[in-house]
Amino acid sequence: xxxxxxxGRPSSxxxxxxxxxxLGQSKRAPFLQALADPKWHLGLPAFIVxxxxxxxxxxxxQARPEVVPGRIAHQTVTVPEAITFVDEAESQRLIENELAxxxxxMLPDTAWLTRLKEDLVAVGSxxxxxxxxxxxxxxxxxxxxxxxTWNRQINRLVDEYLLEIPLVxxxxxEEASQRGRLxxxxxxxxxxxxxxxIRIDQSPKASDLANxxxxxxxxxxxxxxxxxxxxxxxxxxxxxxxxxxxxxxELQTRGQTxxxxxxxxxxxxxxxxxxxxxxxxxxxxxxxxxxxxxYGWAEFVTAFLLCLLVMAPLGxxxxxxxxxxxxxxxxxxxFLSLCIGLLAIPFLLGERLPAARDAAVIAIAAFGxxxxxxxxxxxxxxxxxxxxxxxxxxxxxxxxxxxxGVVAGAAVMAARLGNFEDRATILSAAGRSAMVFALGAAxxxxxxxxxxxEGLFGQGxxxxxxxxxxxxxxxxLAMGLLPTMEQWFDRVxxxxxxxxxxxxxxLLQELAARAPGTYDHSLQVASLVEAGVSAIGGDAALAYVGxxxxxxxxxxxxxxxxxxxxxxxxxxxxRPNISYLIIAGHVKDxxxxxxxxxxxxxxxxxxxxxxxxxxxRWFYVKARDAATEDDEVEEASxxxxxxxPRSKEAAVLMLADACESASRxxxxxxSGKIESIVRDLSRERLLDGQFDxxxxxxxxxxxxEDAIIGRLRSxxxxxxxxxxxxxxxxxxxxxx
Numbered sequence: 001x002x003x004x005x006x007x008g009r010p011s012s013x014x015x016x017x018x019x020x021x022x023l024g025q026s027k028r029a030p031f032l033q034a035l036a037d038p039k040w041h042l043g044l045p046a047f048i049v050x051x052x053x054x055x056x057x058x059x060x061x062q063a064r065p066e067v068v069p070g071r072i073a074h075q076t077v078t079v080p081e082a083i084t085f086v087d088e089a090e091s092q093r094l095i096e097n098e099l100a101x102x103x104x105x106m107l108p109d110t111a112w113l114t115r116l117k118e119d120l121v122a123v124g125s126x127x128x129x130x131x132x133x134x135x136x137x138x139x140x141x142x143x144x145x146x147x148x149t150w151n152r153q154i155n156r157l158v159d160e161y162l163l164e165i166p167l168v169x170x171x172x173x174e175e176a177s178q179r180g181r182l183x184x185x186x187x188x189x190x191x192x193x194x195x196x197x198i199r200i201d202q203s204p205k206a207s208d209l210a211n212x213x214x215x216x217x218x219x220x221x222x223x224x225x226x227x228x229x230x231x232x233x234x235x236x237x238x239x240x241x242x243x244x245x246x247x248x249x250e251l252q253t254r255g256q257t258x259x260x261x262x263x264x265x266x267x268x269x270x271x272x273x274x275x276x277x278x279x280x281x282x283x284x285x286x287x288x289x290x291x292x293x294x295y296g297w298a299e300f301v302t303a304f305l306l307c308l309l310v311m312a313p314l315g316x317x318x319x320x321x322x323x324x325x326x327x328x329x330x331x332x333x334x335f336l337s338l339c340i341g342l343l344a345i346p347f348l349l350g351e352r353l354p355a356a357r358d359a360a361v362i363a364i365a366a367f368g369x370x371x372x373x374x375x376x377x378x379x380x381x382x383x384x385x386x387x388x389x390x391x392x393x394x395x396x397x398x399x400x401x402x403x404x405g406v407v408a409g410a411a412v413m414a415a416r417l418g419n420f421e422d423r424a425t426i427l428s429a430a431g432r433s434a435m436v437f438a439l440g441a442a443x444x445x446x447x448x449x450x451x452x453x454e455g456l457f458g459q460g461x462x463x464x465x466x467x468x469x470x471x472x473x474x475x476x477l478a479m480g481l482l483p484t485m486e487q488w489f490d491r492v493x494x495x496x497x498x499x500x501x502x503x504x505x506x507l508l509q510e511l512a513a514r515a516p517g518t519y520d521h522s523l524q525v526a527s528l529v530e531a532g533v534s535a536i537g538g539d540a541a542l543a544y545v546g547x548x549x550x551x552x553x554x555x556x557x558x559x560x561x562x563x564x565x566x567x568x569x570x571x572x573x574x575r576p577n578i579s580y581l582i583i584a585g586h587v588k589d590x591x592x593x594x595x596x597x598x599x600x601x602x603x604x605x606x607x608x609x610x611x612x613x614x615x616x617r618w619f620y621v622k623a624r625d626a627a628t629e630d631d632e633v634e635e636a637s638x639x640x641x642x643x644x645p646r647s648k649e650a651a652v653l654m655l656a657d658a659c660e661s662a663s664r665x666x667x668x669x670x671s672g673k674i675e676s677i678v679r680d681l682s683r684e685r686l687l688d689g690q691f692d693x694x695x696x697x698x699x700x701x702x703x704x705e706d707a708i709i710g711r712l713r714s715x716x717x718x719x720x721x722x723x724x725x726x727x728x729x730x731x732x733x734x735x736x
């Protein structure tokens with residue numbers, strides 16, 4: 001039992017509820033209520049992650065010098081702190097110079113030398129066997145050499161003299177052979193330094209090989225046959241590189257060669273503003289920037305806050321004007337991936353091709369404006385293009401004075417982009433913004449350089465021309481990629497809509513041929529939809545085209561739909577549930593035909609939702625009347641599969657479709673009857689919940705009704721009947 005003293009005291013649950021109520025009424029309530037919006041649950045974390053990625057790119061980009069080799073520097077650059085670093089390039093060049101003059105240890109090619117000995121011994125045997133001179137003649141010097149003497153002299157020639165003057169080819173690195181010293185270690189262990197080599201792939205000097213043969217003790221007559229055999233077509237080098245010994249010498253040389261050290265004092269000037277920076281000075285600057293760059297938490301937070309400040313207008317406008325973007329994970333990922341991917345272009349070019357990074361900043365601003373304008377609207381596109389331009393200047397890095405010109409160019413381009421009615425729209429936007437981008441690039445260059453700098457005007461003009469040309473190229477690129485971007489962003493431009501509403505489109509021609517009544521019905525519905533959507537400021541062009549194709553599924557069984565019938569009705573012979581399946585099936589058939597024909601997804605929504613989840617009333621009543629007392633006919637079993645309209649344009653199509661069919665079935669209609677039909681059909685669908693998912697207000701619904709009533713009156717107005725007076729009618733001309 002509870003203590004009587006505790007009676008009347010609020011419980012813990014009551015206190016928590018009171019606290020929540022008090023918190024809800026506090027000054028923090030609007031902020032908490034804003035954070036409770038579902039669009040922030042996914043959008044805010046994704047936005048913070050994107051800002052962190054961009055801030056990392058900004059940190060790395062700012063660790064590179066802004067100047068481009070050969071161009072005039074915009075600002076005086078000094079060394080931030082005393083630094084000493086090894087000049088790797090100079091050190092490597094010094095090592096290469098030492099290696100070039102390093103001794104090249106060589107070894108005899110014993111396998112080839114053994115074979116060469118055998119061939120030269122065979123030459124002596126052949127010479128001796130051919131010496132058949134008469135007895136009275138004096139024998140030649142070759143014939144007087146005995147076999148043992150010949151063999152001994154050949155061994156001496158091959159083992160010593162052909163190694164002191166070795167045979168080499170290109171594979172032994174001609175340049176190093178000439179600059180370095182060859183050290184040939186003989187089999188006896190003696191090391192010789194050849195001062196002359198015989199190139200077997202060139203015409204050798206006869207004296208070099210002749211001296212070697214003569215020094216071996218062979219007579220002059222032996223020079224020619226031996227040289228012919230040694231330098232024959234199968235000649236090979238007599239020495240080869242001792243790779244193990246060479247590797248040891250190279251390692252020793254690398255260890256003993258002193259490294260080139262660069263020293264810079266704090267405050268030392270690397271270059272001054274207005275000076276053309278040579279490439280070698282820029283290399284040192286890159287090393288200094290890399291060594292002195294700081295990537296701590298303080299630097300990251302600074303860059304992060306800067307990126308948040310620049311990206312805040314883009315994120316705030318996207319979240320407030322396009323909440324579906326913030327709630328839809330795939331749309332959000334696509335949008336952020338596009339922005340980060342475009343920023344990666346100037347970031348990478350800033351390192352690989354620094355001369356093109358300014359043009360890359362302008363290119364991503366222009367392309368971002370076009371693509372985002374296509375995907376959402378031109379206002380968001382202009383904000384996105386300007387944001388990308390400013391961030392691109394930070395990550396490149398490029399002169400920050402370029403940012404105002406990029407923002408202005410993106411605004412001019414976005415102002416020209418509307419519904420992309422034709423291809424000239426993109427080219428016109430690119431042409432107008434190209435002039436603004438060019439002027440902005442030139443002004444940024446002239447303002448960044450000190451006055452009186454030599455070549456100031458020329459460098460600004462060159463930047464302006466590059467900006468102008470880049471913008472035009474981006475325009476042509478976007479025009480070529482437009483179909484791909486439409487599919488990627490699931491958007492339909494005015495150009496595509498103009499092509500789809502053309503009566504010569506294959507799908508419309510097929511509809512007119514196979515179901516002419518449905519085709520005429522679709523034209524009338526499209527006219528009503530256009531009027532209704534225009535009344536509420538919707539996308540009338542998209543709704544008109546969607547109405548043209550909303551009933552294409554009826555082509556598969558056109559005779560089962562009343563507008564295509566000419567007296568006989570196949571449903572008279574069918575059970576109501578079978579008729580329902582045929583009628584409701586035209587939605588599924590239409591979606592299949594739309595997918596097969598490549599219709600955009602935005603138009604398929606009109607096909608799937610133009611009946612929503614309404615009841616096929618005629619066959620439901622027919623089935624209910626034919627049912628016995630024991631059978632129960634459920635209304636749900638005679639409803640269309642849906643979905644209900646999710647856009648206002650699709651809701652207008654649902655109402656216009658029903659009004660056109662009802663007005664056609666009613667025959668002659670007085671003005672008051674048309675208004676009654678439209679109001680009743682609208683109220684019926686409203687009460688049935690068909691408009692619950694499209695955010696259509698009652699005021700807008702009333703405006704749609706008025707527009708449809710006005711258009712229907714003009715379509716169904718009564719014409720005056722001409723008098724049919726047979727007596728006064730002229731007689732037909734017999735000659736005709």
